[in-house]
Amino acid sequence: MYSLVFYVPETHLEQVKQAVFLAGAGAMGDYDSCCWQVKGQGQFRPIDGASPFLGKVGELEYVDEYRVEMVLADGVKSEVISALLSAHPYEEVAYHLIPILY
Template sequence: MYKLVFFVPVSHLEAVKDAVFAAGAGRQGEYEHCCWQTLGYGQFKPGSTAQPYIGESGKLEVVPEYRVEMVCEASALKNVVHALRRAHPYEEPAFDVTETVDGL
């Protein structure tokens, strides 16, 4: 089992969650669409050749974004990350995947 964490602007929260749920993330036992989310602020400064969804090249941006966490089976992980990248509006979505410990 893995834990997926990603950051997404408010405008695309539900669309990205729907995409990764449809690809197999967020399933725990007899439950589906499971996640935890919290609102915060991300910042970035696009480079000169970037094509940012939000902001302008060379200008620091501070954007309200959600941090979303959910579990994912190893067998679905590749499809889930692909779905995340397709549904996310950013050129370079911020996310991480961590293997969880089972049986402690």
């Protein structure tokens, strides 16, 4: 099992969650579409060579984002990460894939 944590702008929250749920993330026993989310503010500055979804190269940008956490089984890891990267609007997607030891 893994814990997947990713950050997504509020405008794309449901779209990205649905993509990773369809790929198999968020399943726990007799439940699916399970996650935890919290709203916060992210910041970034695109540098030369970037093609930002939001903001302008060289300028600091602040955006309302959600931190989303969910579990996933080892067998769906590749499909889930592929779905996350395909559905997410950012050029560089910030995410963590953390092994769960139990």
